[in-house]
Amino acid sequence: MFDEVKPEIDPRNSLNALSSKEWLSESVSVWNQRGLGAGHAEAAIEKLHPAPYSYTDVARVVRMFSKPGQTVLDPFVGVGSTLKAAALEGRNGIGFELYPDFAKLAKLRLKQEVPADVLEASTQQVMQGDSRKLAKKLEKDSVDLIVTSPPYWSILNKKSDHKQKQTREAHGLVTNYGDDDRDLGNIEDYEEFIEVLGKTLADASVALKHKGYMVLIVGDFRHKSRYYMFHADIARAMEGHGFTLQAMNVLYQRHKRVFPYGYPYAYVPNVHHQNIVIMRKL
Numbered sequence: 001m002f003d004e005v006k007p008e009i010d011p012r013n014s015l016n017a018l019s020s021k022e023w024l025s026e027s028v029s030v031w032n033q034r035g036l037g038a039g040h041a042e043a044a045i046e047k048l049h050p051a052p053y054s055y056t057d058v059a060r061v062v063r064m065f066s067k068p069g070q071t072v073l074d075p076f077v078g079v080g081s082t083l084k085a086a087a088l089e090g091r092n093g094i095g096f097e098l099y100p101d102f103a104k105l106a107k108l109r110l111k112q113e114v115p116a117d118v119l120e121a122s123t124q125q126v127m128q129g130d131s132r133k134l135a136k137k138l139e140k141d142s143v144d145l146i147v148t149s150p151p152y153w154s155i156l157n158k159k160s161d162h163k164q165k166q167t168r169e170a171h172g173l174v175t176n177y178g179d180d181d182r183d184l185g186n187i188e189d190y191e192e193f194i195e196v197l198g199k200t201l202a203d204a205s206v207a208l209k210h211k212g213y214m215v216l217i218v219g220d221f222r223h224k225s226r227y228y229m230f231h232a233d234i235a236r237a238m239e240g241h242g243f244t245l246q247a248m249n250v251l252y253q254r255h256k257r258v259f260p261y262g263y264p265y266a267y268v269p270n271v272h273h274q275n276i277v278i279m280r281k282l
Contacts, residue, residue, distance in 0.1 A: 017067050026064050030250045031276070033057055045079055045109045052079065053149045053217055053274075057251060059085035061147045061276070065213040066091055070144035075131040075204040080106030082147055083124045087114045092123045094143070096131040096204075098183055103128040130182050132200050138207035146208055149217040149274075150201070151185035152230065153193045190228065198237035205241070208281050214243060216277040217251065222268065231275035242282050249276035 007019030018026065035054040036043045046052045058081050062072055068090035074082035077095025079102055086093030087110060097103040106126045110119060127134050179186065184200065187193040205214060220230050235245050251274040262268030 015067075016064055018063065023064075026060065029247065030252055031057070031060065033251055033253045033255065033274075035255065042113050045105050045112070046081065048079060048105060051149070051152065053081055055081040055084040055088075057217065058082050058147060059089055061215045061217075062086055062089045062091055062145065065147070065215060065278075066145040071142065072145045072147060073138070073143045073204060073207065074148045075135065075146070075201065076148045076150050077106055077126065078102055078149075080109045080126065081149075083110055083126065084113060087119050087122050087124050090122060091145075094125045094127065094138070096127050096129070096134045098128075098130060098180060100128055132203055135200075135203040135206065138204075140206055141209045143207040144209055144212055146201075146204060146212070146214040147217070148215075150197055150234075151183070152219065152221060153190055153228070154185055154188060155221050155223060194233050194237050197234060198241055201234075201238060202241035205243070205281060210281060212281050213246070214238070214279045214281065216279075217274055218277060219274040220271060222271075231277050235277050235279065238279055243279040244282055245277070246280050247276075247278040249278065250274075251276055 007021060009017055009019060013023075016023070033054060034056040036046075036056070046054070062082075062085050066072060069092070071092040071094065072082060072086045074093070074095045077083060077097045080095060083093040083095050083106060095106060097106060103126050110124055110126075127137075184193060184197055187196060201214065201216075208214065216231075216234060218231050218234060221228055231248060235248070239245060253272045253274065256270070256272045258270050261270065
């Protein structure tokens with residue numbers, strides 16, 4: 001019986017541990033979301049967060065923009081999708097989370113969903129508190145990759161997607177992050193939100209190494225009659241904080257339900273994608 005031949009890694013590849021074939025596959029600008037499904041046992045904790053994102057999608061980002069043994073930071077870690085992905089991919093992880101309940105769930109998720117020997121092979125740290133203050137505790141140039149799905153303004157409080165809200169309420173699930181004044185998701189003015197979010201991410205990026213990548217998984221949204229191009233607005237803000245935009249990939253959410261928004265009076269899309277905003281530190 002022959003041993004499996006591992007693909008050769010180009011010695012010039014300082015970004016990741018992918019072969020040329022694997023790199024080529026990940027370079028396609030449209031990704032299909034690969035969630036576990038609502039009924040999966042490992043989705044039980046994930047769905048307790050009002051805006052969860054799948055660790056499988058984060059794992060692709062981690063594999064593409066870091067090497068095994070390196071350190072990944074998530075300034076808005078929620079219930080730990082990024083840390084789970086980091087552990088399973090052999091990276092060290094640091095996550096900031098404002099709310100104690102979500103921080104506890106992130107720790108529980110690592111314990112329950114990551115094999116003990118795998119978890120012990122890396123360091124996963126959940127730091128509870130304000131991201132803006134916690135960032136100051138990190139050493140400069142100590143992080144190899146920042147990846148996160150930040151708050152989507154106060155859109156959860158505005159309840160623009162009443163169908164989704166009704167679904168979560170029917171299952172006894174929370175529909176917003178919380179009422180903490182430090183929560184960026186509670187900022188009422190959109191322009192102020194973009195400014196504060198940009199500054200928060202810039203504070204975290206002090207720990208990011210030169211030429212390191214920051215990847216934001218965000219979705220655009222509607223509020224009343226206006227469509228907000230969140231992905232473009234935060235990318236533009238980060239260009240003012242020492243980053244250059246490298247790519248704007250699409251994460252296609254094919255599993256989402258379709259509702260007749262606007263029918264029969266006006267066109268209102270079912271937004272079934274998120275944007276993967278890929279930026280690099282200058």
